[in-house]
Amino acid sequence: MTDTQAAQDERRTRDAALSALMRQAQAGDRVAYRQVLIGVTPYLRRAAGRFFARPADIDDAVQDILMTLHTVRHTYDPDRPFRPWLAGIARYRLVDRLRGVSRVAAREVAITLEHETFASPASNTDTDAWDAHTVRQAVAALPAGQRTAIELVKLQEMSLKEAASASGMSVTALKVATHRGIQSLRRLLGGHPLL
Amino acid sequence: MTKTDDLIETLAAQARPVRRLPSPWVRLCLWLLAALAVVGALALWHGARPGLGTLLAQPRFALGVAASALTAVLAALAAFLASLPDRARGWALLPLPAAALWVTTIGYSCLAQWVSPDGSSPPGETLRCASTLLASSIPLSLLTLWMLRHTARLWRRGPVLLGGLAVAAVTATALSLLHPLDASAEILFWNLGVAALVLAVDGVVGPRLVQRLEQA
Structure with missing residues (x-):
């Protein structure tokens, strides 16, 4: 008996065993039922591994399939093969999960440090607000690229994509310029606690 | 213990006896009984169209009715087969030849009986046709979606559209048997128009309804 035949026979035996367990x-x-679920999990991991790379995504996919199996277990005909x-x-x-991941990725923008707001309560009140004139002066003193990035991203609150489109700078260049602009403002505004 | 292990323990603990889904053939028979009951009730309420016996002796008319009825049977069977995860999606093609024959007979009828300027249907017939359409398609659509509720997390759209085609074909058959649809425009509208309408509604509403029925 060849290896392929032996593997096929083993698969048939395993399938028959799972079919009998599923009937029970x-x-x-x-x-x-617990034996069925444990028995199919390695196969499901291999199948999910062909669609997803990250272990967390593979785990999520396997759990999704197990829950679906649980929901539709009444549709299995024990007289037919289980596999x-x-x-x-x-x-x-x-395939459904893959479509969902693509839909979400098409609408998502990655959050970076520059998008985070400040946790300090003082930053969300007006009591410690800068004088607007001082801030405008400090921004005007920035180098051109940093000034553009701060004005578009921070003052006009555009998204990175919108700001890139308006300024002609790439998203990466905008991120770098925004980060450097904030550091420059910190120096210009004398190390204010909110920076 | 991983989250998957936890889930397995939870699912195993929740396992209760389930009532196995009847085979697609059994479900087809149940669905056909329901369709016959609906059409039969409509026939009792409305009465057959005048001269039905004579019409059924005409090959063109008989072929058209047979084609729409066969489309209904094959589309329903395809829906029940394709809704199962271990059956090939190719079953969805099963009703296509009958549907093609149905459309061909409609087209031939349109060419043979061009609409006359003064129309050929008695007054009020449109309203009666519309009531037959609603009385036939709504209960059958709901029944079909309920019978396909297990597809909520599997292949939803294909079986639901096939079910819609089956319902549309039954409705068109009922309309042909119960109403004097002789003008081309009427034939086109109450056959293809009905099919398109039922498919459009089922295609949009059906998958969501199937999900709600599955959760209920």
Whole structure:
């Protein structure tokens, strides 16, 4: 008997065992059901690993498939092979998750340090606000690139994409210029606690 | 213990006996019984169209009715087959030949009976046709979506659209048997228009309704 035949026979035996366990699980046997879920998890990890790279995403995908299996376990016909049924569920959930990830990524913008607001309560009140004239003077004293970045991103509160479009600078250059602009303002405004 | 291990323990603890889904053939029979009941009730309420016996002896008419009825049967079967995770999605193509025949007979009827300027339907027929459309398609659509509720986390759109095609074909069959639709525009509207309308509504509302039914 060749290796391929032996592997096929082993797969058939495993499939028959899972089919029998699933039949018992459908009847309410919790021990059998637990064995099914544990038995299919390595296969599901391998399948999810073909779609996702990060371990956290693979775990999430595996759990999604297990929950779906739980929800639709009444659709399994024990007279039919178990593996195609499991593979079908895995395929639909993985493709669905992949579509969801693409949709979210298309709408998301990564948050960087420059986007974070200050945690100090004082920064959210008017009591310690700078004199507007002083701030304008300090901004006007900045080098051109830093001044543009601070005006667009911080004062006009544009997104990085909008500011890049308005200024002709790349998003990366804007991030660098904003960071340097804040450091420059800190020096110009005499090390104010809010900077 | 990982989160996956925790989930496995939780799911195993929640395992209760489930009522296995009947085979696609059994579900088709149940669905056909419901469709026959709906059409039968409409026939009792409305009465058959005048001269139905004579019309059924005409090959063109008989073929058109047979084609729409066959489309309904095959589309429903395809919906129940394709909704299962271990069945090939190719089953979705099952009703296409019958649907093509149905559309061909409609087209031929349109060419053979061009609309006359004074129309051919009695007054009020449009309203009666609309009531048959609603009385047939709404309950059958709801039943079909309920029978496909397990697709909420699987392939939703395909089986729901196939179910919509089955409902549209049953409705068109009922309209042909119960109402004098002789003018081309009427044939086109109450066959293809109905099919398009039911598919559009089911296509938009169906997947969301299936999800709600699955959660209920």
